[in-house]
Each structure stands twice: as C-alpha cells, then as structure tokens.
Amino acid sequence: MKVRTEILASGFGGQGVVRLGQIIGEAAVKEGYRVTMLKSHGTEMRGGYVRSQVVISREPVDSPIVENPDIFAALSLAAYNSFKHLVTDGIILYDPAFVVEIDNTLTCIQKPVPAKDLSVENFGRPVFANTIMLGAISRHLDVLDRDVVLESILHVIPKFHEENKRAFEIGYSFFNGKK
C-alpha cells in the first residue's frame, strides 16, 4: 500500500459526512492502522460546508490534512467545487442529486453515485444515502476489508441495522458490470 491513503468527504450538515469519516476511521483502527480524522463544521449554516478528512497509514500520521485524496465523496455542489482540484490520481464519487454540474476539465476519474435517489427508491426516504455512499467508497478502497467497514457501520450507527446493511450492499454493488 501507499504510505498514506486519504479520503475526503464533504457536503451539507445533516448528510452524515462526519459519521461517514468516523466509520471509515473506525474500520481502519479495527484493521490495525494509524488513523486521523478531522471534521470541520459549524460554519455550514453560514454558507460553508461540512468536511471530514481521513488519513490511514501503517506509520504514525504526521500531517492530518488531505491534500491529495484517493477518494473524494462530494455530497454538495459547493463541496465539489471547493475540493475537486485536490484530486489528481484519485477518484471523485459524487451524488448527482446535489452535484448537478460536473467539471469535465478535470483529469481524474469521476463517478456518479445516486445515493439519495437509491435511498428514496429502496427505503422511501433519503436517510440511508450516506451508507449507500459508504458502500461505494468501500468498493474503491483497497486498504479496508468490506466486512470490517460494514461491521463499523453497525458499531457506529446504533439503529436500523437491517436497512444499513442493505444500503451498504446497494452502494457496494452499484458498480457491478459498470466500468
């Protein structure tokens, strides 16, 4: 593995951005990695964004900043536009329900994950969108075992275990048969 694996998630308050980072971090701790997870929040209601930055490494993590994400989960247009330029070799996974305009000048891989719509379709409400996104992230994250990520979801989120398991599967298998 690379020295550092960096994951960035950003969106509105209430979308589960911090939870999402926490679950990935929790899974990484379970797998014996050194982990940092910074969350920034509080300015969101005044027009900003919520962001979590996860760094996973076998070595102690010095800088906890994600400067070159391997995966960037963009859950709002403001977040997408703020951080898209950080991604050079990584992947942007975005929810097209919020990220309505894609920058085609970027050279990185960008994949839509319609997490909100899939949640409404399958569960009648959008609340499982972040677990669906986690499934999609897990599919692209080689350093963490998918079962450990799922276990961490059930550990961090105390309720709706059955729904969260299904939501994770939906996200994980979303790219089946796709490029």
Added chain:
Amino acid sequence: MKRYLETGNFAITEGAILAGCRFFAGYPITPATEIAEAMSRRLPQVGGIYLQGEDECAALHLCIGASLGGYKAMTATSGPGYILYADPYGWAIGCEIPLVVLNSGRVGPVSGITGAPGQGEFYLTRYPTQGGNFETIVLAPNSAQEAMAITVEAFYLSERFRTPVTILADQLITDGFEDISVPENEEEMKEMGFRTWPRKINRGPHFYPPTDEIDIPPVVLGHNTGALCSDWTPTEEGYDIEEVEAHHKHAYRLIYKIRNHRDLFNHLYEKKFMDDDPDLVVVSYGTPSRVVNTAVAKARQEGLKVGALRLINLWPFPDEHFQRSTKYLALELNWDGQLVREVQRAAGKDSEVHFTGCCGELPTVNDLIEIFEKILKGQPLARKGWQLEEW
C-alpha cells in the same frame, strides 16, 4: 491497552482520570464541551465529582475550592472562556494551588470561528492573570494521543510545583478523531511513560519558605491543617499582610520555583533533522507541527536543508533551543505573530527570524515547501490573500 477511534476530548478526559483527577467543574464551549460531557459521565464512575459552573470564572473558582479540599481538579475551555479565568487563575498562582486547565484554541478574537483551530493565546497563557510576579507552566500537545500523555504530565507538574498548569491545545486536537491507545493498568501507564504524583497535604500553619523549593505539599484546608489561603501577601509564618519585603519573598518563590527547575521540562520538545546544522529551522507547536514534520521530510527529499523544532513546553520559554545562528521560521495559527516574537528575543542577533501565519485551517505541505524555498533563496514572503487587492 485498549484502542479506540476517538477525539482528543476523550483522550484528555481519560488522561485526567488516569492522573487521579476526581473533580471537574466547567462551562460548555466548542471545541471543549465534550470534555465536560465525558467528565460528567466518567467521574461518578470513579468516585469523583462533576459540577457545571454558572460561567467559566465560577468554574475555575470551584476547581480551586476542590483542590484546596484535597482533590486533583481540572477544567476545560476555549479562548473566550480562558479569558474569564483571569481572577481565579491569579488565586491559584498566588496561593500555590495545583490545578490543570485545558484551553482548546479556536479562531479569535471574541467568539470568532468556533469549529476551527487557532493559536491566539500564546501570550495569554503566559500572563493569564494580572499583577505579574510569577512564572507559568504551559504545555502544548500535537495529537489526541499526546494530549492524553500531556494531561497526565500536567497533573504531575502541578502537584510538584504547587501551581496551575495550562494545556494549550487547538480545535483539531480536541475535536479531531485519531486512533488512541488507553492504558488499562499502572504497568501499561509506565510503559507509555506516564508519571503521576499523589496529592500530599501541607498541614500548616507555616506557609512556604522564600526559596525555589518544589515538592512541598500544597495547602489543604480543613482536615485540621490550620493552613493559609489568602489573596494578600502570605508570610512564611502563615499570616497574611501587605508589605513589600514579604511580597518580594513571595514573588521570588512564585518565579523561581519554576525557572530554577527547567530540567523537569527538558524532555518536552522534539527536533527533526536538526543534527546537521540546517539552513532553516521551522519552529511550531500544536497541530501545525505535524504538517511541518511532513513538509520538512518532503523538503529534505527535494534537497532543502530544513529542520523542525517543535515546542511542547511553551512556558517557561525554552531559550536554550535557539542558540544556533541560522534562519528561523515561526509557523503559527494566527495572523498577528506571537511565538515569533519570543523566537526573535531568544535567537542570537546573527539569526534571521521569519513568520508565517494562517488561521482557521492548517497550512498545506505544498504551501510550506514554497515558503521554505523562498526563505532559503532570500526572497520576501507574501502571504496568500494578504494583499488587499486579492480580496
């Protein structure tokens, strides 16, 4: 040893409990509220007491009362709360009462930005109260794991020196999540280098001699001790008066009990790539020092001879690390430059001292490398967004 993905707030709470803290009084404030929350849950489990004050001033006074009653006590806040400690902090310094105070820095002045890191209280922690005539102890961790260790160390020093100790953290340390190992018994604490000092009782009625002596037990009221606690000048015999000679003796003790035992702080700094006489030494503390470490390692790969000096004990300021005549860069999470003034003072007159500040977020590794290159080439620094036309 148990491993968690947890916040610095959790780590600090567990560190305090390991150190023997059994009293916490506080007032909630981002980004330290979770310490109060965790203390309210954890302290009753270990026979301790949690109280919420009506404000920060009251909270620290409550801690003083608890410490004078024989408890190891602590409070936690952020900058806007720390400034309200001015009165009780003076009491604790003057009456030589052991306490631990955590300040998690956010962006000021006033309420500023709550959920983002700042380092605006470098000098405030040196002068947390009025009147002068004292020295302070301030420790600055740079990770959640280290915040636990530093909390344990703060209790240790506060007991030995009979004085309040401030832990100066920042929002990223207290709010950020990290993998944290918590020792589960005394052996594991020793393995992790944690040292503790039990609360002892000064039975009075004599107050302390006018010397730099440490390890004299602190005053505990009640318990038939007959000891003194007063905001006036204490005499050695245990009376309080207003008189210059007695006050001079008192001040000597408050200043030199700390300044003359600097050896107890010797282990509280880190240096990286410092043994080969670097052309530029980057000085920092707290979370920015972690970005500095990454940036310095990368700069070395690019052939830049840069070193990193990271301070853990900020006060008393470790002048001895600035003897080398070279270029220094103070990196801080503020735009006004505080640590840099102390570096300017401590560094020799043949040295060149630079400053770069950001606030509310960390500098990036790439930003830092650009700054290193400019300084090493003798070019002037222009901070991003500093020129008004860019706004």
